[in-house]
Amino acid sequence: MITPAKKIKHPLNILLLGLSASLIFPASVKALSNLVPPAAISQKPAILAAVQQRIQFRKGAHSTEIKGGVARGTVNTYLLAVQKGQTIKIKIKSVEKNAVFNVIDSNRKMTIKESKSWSGVASKTGDYQIDVGTERGGASYTLSVSVK
Numbered sequence: 001m002i003t004p005a006k007k008i009k010h011p012l013n014i015l016l017l018g019l020s021a022s023l024i025f026p027a028s029v030k031a032l033s034n035l036v037p038p039a040a041i042s043q044k045p046a047i048l049a050a051v052q053q054r055i056q057f058r059k060g061a062h063s064t065e066i067k068g069g070v071a072r073g074t075v076n077t078y079l080l081a082v083q084k085g086q087t088i089k090i091k092i093k094s095v096e097k098n099a100v101f102n103v104i105d106s107n108r109k110m111t112i113k114e115s116k117s118w119s120g121v122a123s124k125t126g127d128y129q130i131d132v133g134t135e136r137g138g139a140s141y142t143l144s145v146s147v148k
Contacts, residue, residue, distance in 0.1 A: 052076075052077045052078075052079070053066075053076075053077070053078055053079070054078070054079045054080075054081075055078050055079065055080045055130075055145055057147070062146055062147055062148050063089075063144065063145065063146035063147075064144075064145055064146075065142055065143065065144050065145075066078065066142070066143040066145070067140075067141070067142050067143075068132070068140070068141055068143065069138065069139065069140045069141070070099065070132055070133060070134055070138060070139055070141065071138045072134060072136070072137050072138050074133070075131045075132065075133045076131070076132040076133075077129060077130070077131050077132075078129070078130040078131075078132070078143070078145075079127045079128075079129055079130075080127065080128045080129075080130060080145060080147070081126070081127055082106070082122040082125065082126070082127075082128055082147055083122065083125050084122055084123065084124050084125045085121060085122060086121070086122045086147050086148060087119065087120070087121055087122075087147070087148050088103075088118075088119065088120055088121070088122060088128060088145070088146070088147055089118075089119045089144075089145070089146045089147075090103065090115075090117070090118050090119075090130060090143070090144070090145050091116065091117045091118075091143075091144045092116050092117075092132065092141050092142070092143050092144070093116075093141065093142050093144075094134075094139040094140060094141040094142075095139075095140055096134075096137065096138075096139045096140070098134045098135045098136050098137060098139050099116075099132060099133075099134055099135075099139040099140075099141035100114040100115060100116055100132075100133060100134065100135055101114075101115060101116075101118075101130050101131060101132045101133070101143070102114065102115075102130070102131040102133070103115075103118060103120070103128060103129070103130055103131075104128065104129040104130075104131070105122075105123065105124070105126075105128055106122070106123075106124045106125070106126025106127055106128060107123070107124060107126075111128075114133075114135070130143070130145070
């Protein structure tokens with residue numbers, strides 16, 4: 001009796017399978033890649049979301065520090081709930097001095113791009129998104145966030 005193949009649930013598994021196949025069957029992968037027209041291949045590098053986490057403050061606190069790490073080509077995403085008129089302060093430090101963040105406001109507009117320090121006032125109640133990435137290579141970082 002033939003058993004059906006296991007269904008792959010995550011795109012990362014597909015990527016790993018493709019990379020494994022290219023190591024085992026390099027000539028076959030090269031031959032197949034010649035069949036794909038150049039216009040179908042994206043010119044932008046893919047950015048993978050490594051972490052998505054909601055920022056929570058301890059009871060009575062208005063600031064927190066998050067320690068993390070991000071690999072080259074990935075982004076760690078943090079969601080921060082704010083009220084209209086609150087002041088948001090964000091700072092990032094990394095040993096490698098290459099960690100940066102983007103801030104996307106509750107209107108889904110990019111507020112700041114590739115910064116190491118930012119302060120602003122929330123224009124609307126909702127979630128602000130903080131995307132942590134790197135300028136080059138990987139990085140271990142400490143993200144400081146305060147809301148008043």
